[in-house]
Amino acid sequence: MNSYQSVISLFFFLLCISVSLTVELTFELPDNARECFYEEIESGTDFTVEFQVVTGGHYDIDFELIAPNKEVLYREVKKQYDSFSKKADVRGVYAACFSNEFSTFSHKLVYVDWQVGTEDPLPGLGEHLTAMTQMESSSHSLHENLNKVVDYQTHHRLRESQGRKRAEDLNERVFLWAVGETIAIIVIGIGQVVILRNFFSEKKPSQMMFS
Incomplete structure (x- = not known):
């Protein structure tokens, strides 16, 4: 492997590390089904949940975001894609639930991106007491x-x-x-x-x- 390929490999390795704090997944949601994903979030932490129906039926699903105290923070019906951001009020396990219960025969393929907190700065930049160099x-x-x-x-x-x-x-x-x-x-x-x-x-x- 030459030096150029080594640099490219290192670049993609660092890129994967930088985005590893974001939970991204694509899953299949059968007809008449409901799937929930859970994330423990500290109080005062910003988080964002984004989803999009990739394939299936009329490209729509129901979505609910439920707080640890069972309060429904956000609900949408028959949406193709959406995004919701909020600062966690209480510490605990939050649930993002996707429902295809209204469909009797259409399977859906759903993409989910759940970002919790802010990304850490690059090594060596977070503890700066002076202005950054160029x-x-x-x-x-x-x-x-x-x-x-x-x-x-x-x-x-x-x-x-x-x-x-x-x-x-x-x-x-x-x-x-x-x-x-x-x-x-x-x-x-x-x-x-x-x-x-x-x-x-x-x-x-x-x-x-x-x-």
């Missing part, structure tokens, strides 16, 4: 921009996946419609040929007597 300021700015790039890439991948799924569904429906039209045309054509042959075929005397 190199440190540039590193901090690059770090923040890379995090934004990761978020943008995630959302673009989700939209691309959603668009591809919709295109595949549309292509399947168009194909089935075309097959149905082809079968109908063939049946109508055969029926017309049979009817025309009956019009121009000569009947035998025995057939005319009983007709």
Whole structure:
């Protein structure tokens, strides 16, 4: 491995470390099902829950965010995507629940991003008592921009996946419609040929007597 590849590998390793504080997952939500995810949060900590339905049905689910004291902090019905941010009032386990109970046959694929707290500064920058140097300021700015790039890439991948799924569904429906039209045309054509042959075929005397 040359030096350039080593730098690239180190870069992606550091990038993975920098975003490891964010919980991201994609899960399948069956029809008539409800799934909850739990996170213990300290009092006074900021957190954000973001979700998006990637595939399935009309791309909508129900969402609830429940506090440790069972208070419903946020509720949305039949949403395709949404984001909710709040500062935790009490310490405890918070629950983010996703429901597909209103659907009787459509499975959903759901993306969830749960961010708790603020990200730690880069090593060596958090304990500064003086102004940062130009190199440190540039590193901090690059770090923040890379995090934004990761978020943008995630959302673009989700939209691309959603668009591809919709295109595949549309292509399947168009194909089935075309097959149905082809079968109908063939049946109508055969029926017309049979009817025309009956019009121009000569009947035998025995057939005319009983007709």
